């Protein structure tokens with residue numbers, strides 16, 4: 334077996350593992366998929382094209398993107414463009430997949446050093462428990478180990494008071510201190526769906542008809558300046574979270590995103606049945622992403 338095949342075989346364990354736990358945590362996923370099936374938009378869940386998945390990380394030594402990305406680089410993902418979110422104090426990169434059928438990956442990282450002394454002290458009190466880069470101690474060829482790693486806490490359960498202090502300064506920081514590497518969202522590609530559902534605008538109508546709440550930050554439809562990437566997202570599902578000492582509190586979990594990628598101008602004359610992923614607008618867009626991050630923010634979840 335070639336190295337490439339071995340690595341994508343492992344990816345075929347890791348990706349379904351992520352989707353399984355995410356689907357359990359986010360009831361909107363099943364609700365949307367079941368509504369798509371009952372309305373005849375798709376035959377089965379397998380007909381869904383997953384445009385991308387996303388993760389959030391803490392930018393501290395031994396963790397953050399430099400650690401996390403080693404997992405997916407090993408499976409043949411390729412690091413692409415960088416995005417910077419000044420107001421939210423975040424960096425992000427996207428990764429293109431080894432196969433056209435795999436989702437892209439979007440990974441962001443909190444610029445912890447840009448936060449107040451107090452928030453930095455709180456974050457480090459947790460992340461300092463990680464004394465060596467955990468990905469270096471992982472057998473990346475063992476899909477079950479990687480799956481377990483992505484769903485095992487790297488630091489102790491936070492206290493509610495630390496969570497609430499972080500929430501005031503950075504909603505992203507509070508999200509990661511509790512949710513860690515849990516999948517932040519998966520993304521349904523809408524452009525290959527049947528007429529009436531194949532634009533974000535039409536798909537949003539379908540979602541709202543089925544009682545799904547959409548992120549309204551910057552408007553429900555987020556469009557890139559070049560017009561080629563159109564996105565929308567649900568408001569994150571709330572979870573009853575258990576904090577240290579058994580205290581419970583409702584916090585944001587994960588959400589679902591929708592993406593429409595337009596055919597690039599130079600492929601405009603291709604017959605529809607010959608259009609594949611490489612003929613469409615690729616990558617991400619910082620102005621869209623900036624608003625999509627807010628799907629987990631209290632300004633959206635508290636509406």
Ligand code: OOG
Pocket residue numbers: 387388389439441517564590617618621622623625626627
């Ligand atoms: C990621 C938000 C950005 C996109 O597709 O631009 C994003 C996040 O909420 O962590 O998903």
Ligand code: NI
Pocket residue numbers: 385387439518520590625
């Ligand atoms: Ni996204």
